[in-house]
Amino acid sequence: MDAAADARVAIASAIDRLTTAQARTEALAELHTPRRIGPFRRAPRLVPVGEVWRLGVLLLAADPIGGERLFATGSVTRARDPRHPNFTSVSGEERRELREAARRAGFAAGETVNFEATALPLDDTLGCVGPVVLRDDGLLVRWNALSPESLAPFDAYLRERVELLAAPPAGS
Numbered sequence: 001m002d003a004a005a006d007a008r009v010a011i012a013s014a015i016d017r018l019t020t021a022q023a024r025t026e027a028l029a030e031l032h033t034p035r036r037i038g039p040f041r042r043a044p045r046l047v048p049v050g051e052v053w054r055l056g057v058l059l060l061a062a063d064p065i066g067g068e069r070l071f072a073t074g075s076v077t078r079a080r081d082p083r084h085p086n087f088t089s090v091s092g093e094e095r096r097e098l099r100e101a102a103r104r105a106g107f108a109a110g111e112t113v114n115f116e117a118t119a120l121p122l123d124d125t126l127g128c129v130g131p132v133v134l135r136d137d138g139l140l141v142r143w144n145a146l147s148p149e150s151l152a153p154f155d156a157y158l159r160e161r162v163e164l165l166a167a168p169p170a171g172s
Helices: 003-021 090-104 154-166
Strands: 026-032 045-055 058-065 068-072 075-078 112-115 132-135 138-142 151-153
Touching (some): 003 068, 003 138, 003 154, 026 058, 026 090, 045 090, 045 112, 075 090, 138 154
Antiparallel strands (some): 026 045, 075 112, 138 151
16 A cells, blocks of 8 residues: 555544544634735634644544645634733734634634644645655654654554544543
């Protein structure tokens, strides 16, 4: 079997386990940043697209979203009521705007929303983009972007993350 076929088998098994365990899902959304109108910047918008399980650097969808089931984790925010802007930093204000966009999109307060996720195709190109890497010894996952040597076998990585989500340790 090829790497993509092996990945599809591992993903089907993971989806089965997570569904049976009724593991917690998170929302997946698309970020839409409107064009500026002259000097005015309009607020970003998050559009819900589906539900995913977060497995570290990977997101897994039970139902295909746009034809894909596997995504590289992008950015994350939590929906929450707006606070008064405090203008402490540009990045702080951008994060506040994203939390507000999640709330405006209809996500419940406190709900985790993933966005800017990259779809990973389960075909011959798997391993060419994102944290999934194809090497001679098989399909690997780079679980730490800052360390090129932080590679784990795809099957083992998926199995470990699925078990942590399906049966979390006590107190977590």
